Amino acid sequence: MTTNDNTNPGPVQTRTPVAVLGLGLMGRALAAALLGAGHPTTVWNRSPGKADALAAQGAVRARTAADAVRSAPVVIVCVSTYDVAHQVLDPLAADVDGRTLLNLTSGTPEEARRAASWAAAHGADYLDGAIMGVPQMIGLPGTLLLHGGPRKTFDAQEPLLRVLGGANTYLGDDPGLPLLYDMALLTLLYATGQGLTHAQAMVGTAGVSATEFQPHAASVFHTVLAGLFDAESARVVDEADYATEVSNISTNQLAVGHIIRTSRELGLPTDWLAPVQAGLDRAVREGHAADNPARLIEYVRPDSP
């Protein structure tokens, strides 16, 4: 895995013409960054009005997706789903031959691998990518984009990718890896977000506003929660070294029970906590009450008994 944080895209005369298919919130940000860095940029979107501002900034507006693809050696695809990407690209199989496709659409790792196979079958170089940020972060030096596909394709496109985010990271030749990482990282986001929402609803029953609660939530996030993300916590999982002097499964089983009983008292939903409770209960039943809760990964892996 390699990361590059240099945002200088290179001399103007070497800048590659690029086509951008999909001008939603993210596609427009990508195209604007490319234009800003001096890349000749052709844009296409199903709803053509979304190209207006980019055309005013110097983008060439393509009438059809085929016109866009034929205009440039590098084609960036950023539409809502892989099904949409196939709807747009499948009729253009003959046109992608010899070009490089950079697919920044979100989906599943298998969808990315199938798209890579489709591209290879039609003579295109292909990199799949995941953008770990929002459109307003496109072009910033610290913005992380994850990439997977042939190393030589990544190396060839790396100066262009640097325009989109300074912290490009090559994960390996498997085109499914960026979306695997993306979905893993988004799991953290949504699970934490659900917890925050529930916590705000809990204190809200006592008339405590989210603003009043925020410093306490932030304090726990930066201290107790941060500990889950440190190198020692990762080592514990990798080495299945579940002995603990910090907080064991038994203590956490009781804590989750308290949360569930409190939530019931307050009339809040508890269904989303049931799998957490079930994992802790199972670990206690199986004799692991004194272990680190990191042991619960044993029940989540696909080959779990």
Ligand SMILES: NC(=O)c1ccc[n+]([C@@H]2O[C@H](COP(=O)([O-])OP(=O)(O)OC[C@H]3O[C@@H](n4cnc5c(N)ncnc54)[C@H](OP(=O)(O)O)[C@@H]3O)[C@@H](O)[C@H]2O)c1
């Ligand atoms: N926004 C973010 O914060 C963010 C962050 C990371 C990754 N992403 C990913 O980037 C991709 C685009 O996101 P976005 O925020 O730009 O979404 P968006 O604003 O909803 O735009 C969706 C794009 O897909 C196109 N599209 C949808 N259905 C289509 C169809 N049947 N045929 C042709 N085009 C179609 C839309 O065209 P129309 O304009 O004609 O509807 C539009 O260009 C998604 O995969 C998303 O997960 C977004």
